[in-house]
Amino acid sequence: MTLSEYLTYWLTHVAQVKVRKTTYVNYESWVRNYVAPGLGKKKLGRLSARDIRAFLLKTAQTCQCCAQGKDKNRPKAKQRCCALGKCCHQTPSDRTVRILLALLRSALQHAVREDEIPRNVAKNVELGMGTMREIEPLTAAEGRQLLAAARGNRLCAAYELAVRLGLRRGELLGLRWEDVDLDKGVLTVRQTLQRVGGDLVIVPPKTQKSARRIPLPPECITALRAQRTQQLTDKRLAGDKWRENGSGLIFTTKFGTPIEPRNLNRSFQALTTRAGVRKVRFHDLRHTCASLLHEQGASARTIMQVLGHSSIRVTMDIYTFVRLDEQRDAIGRLGDALSGDGDPADS
Incomplete structure (x- = not known):
């Protein structure tokens, strides 16, 4: 054989x-x-x-x-x-x-x-160390700039969820209205939308840990309510051309059909240009969410659960970027400790 x-x-x-x-x-x-x-x-x-x-x-x-x-x-x-x-x-x-x-x-x-x-x-067979792609997530200021530019965009709520909750592209596009409770402020990831063999299909989440419940911040709730209003307007204007087919997806085209994942990428690239921020991939918004949570003092386990990682090692090795200013601040604190006056409290 x-x-x-x-x-x-x-x-x-x-x-x-x-x-x-x-x-x-x-x-x-x-x-x-x-x-x-x-x-x-x-x-x-x-x-x-x-x-x-x-x-x-x-x-x-x-x-x-x-x-x-x-x-x-x-x-x-x-x-x-x-x-x-x-x-x-x-x-x-x-x-x-x-x-x-x-x-x-x-x-x-x-x-x-x-x-x-x-x-x-x-x-x-062993391979060399290789080179990992350098990823520098958006800063908090760049995140605010991006979200400000997204206001009024058809996919504004998608960008809010991506930056604030770190949802994957497929998780966003596969999200249904039944997966969000806007009154209680909770979102549940149950499925994902992907292109497989030329067809757009609904598949289970990436891993067992990817299926998760996440609290919704007020900004996301407001954006999702606006998205619901927009979708109802789209449905009324589309009339007989509306093709929801009972899927109940939150993010759809003007005719109720699922959004092509690559079109979300194109929309995002146009948004970064309009916002005047660095060119990053849509997936880098997930890295941005993790790093900003890390900077705000969230524990690694909390970040892991928000992002739906299968292990804490993935969270720490890939998704928590430590910025130069944060390194400088930590080294400065070490310097202060080393130059102490010998106070026993410093030991």
């Missing part, structure tokens, strides 16, 4: 049953676009750690636009790089290479459990 043959079996009979649909779609894409072309012909029983290491190194250095023929698949009028002999050097990110190794480890571990191979050779 070749690695490609085994991965086809693993995707169909293991991954598809075990993981969420969105995760399965990603697995299938990584196998089809990366693993099968680069390593798929290797016999499963003869696969070595050296083979996997060489594959990952080559993948990291290969332009995927060329390898996958992305530019050639565009209409001729829109071809701009590889199809014209102008390589765009679109190499995979460090994160993508690490994901490929993790996928191989998971698939081969199942092969060990089913006695297809004696050991998981992918476990013997």
Whole structure:
């Protein structure tokens, strides 16, 4: 059995049953676009750690636009790089290479459990430290600036929830009116909206901890009441064109249909320009929420529960950015302690 043959079996009979649909779609894409072309012909029983290491190194250095023929698949009028002999050097990110190794480890571990191979050779492959994307969340002043510019925007309430509660994009777009209690001031995350295999679908939250209840601050309650009024106006103006289909989503188009996630990204980029703040990703609003909560003295466990992380380590390692001023203040306090006059209270 070749690695490609085994991965086809693993995707169909293991991954598809075990993981969420969105995760399965990603697995299938990584196998089809990366693993099968680069390593798929290797016999499963003869696969070595050296083979996997060489594959990952080559993948990291290969332009995927060329390898996958992305530019050639565009209409001729829109071809701009590889199809014209102008390589765009679109190499995979460090994160993508690490994901490929993790996928191989998971698939081969199942092969060990089913006695297809004696050991998981992918476990013997180690990668360098790599580089993490530098993320500098918005400051409190930039957050105020952004939210001020969002007033009057159709998605104003979405931006309020993203900045103040750190909701993920899919969690926002999958939020229903039945998930919020504006009188008690509580929001419950129960589902998420994502594009899977070309379709917009409702799927469960990312992890078990992602399903959570969060208190709503007054600003979010006010924004959601305005959103409800706007949606009722949209429904009246749309008339027979309204297509809610009983979903009860809070954030919809003018005709009641779900919002395309990429359109939210485009709307956000236009908002940052209008607000005059730094260009950040929509997901960075989640980092902004975590860092601002941290700056206001919230405990790591509280931040973890607000954001719906599966572990406190994720919260501390990724989402709590410590600004230079905060570092300077801490070092200053240390200096004051070290230059004390010997008072026993200082010991």
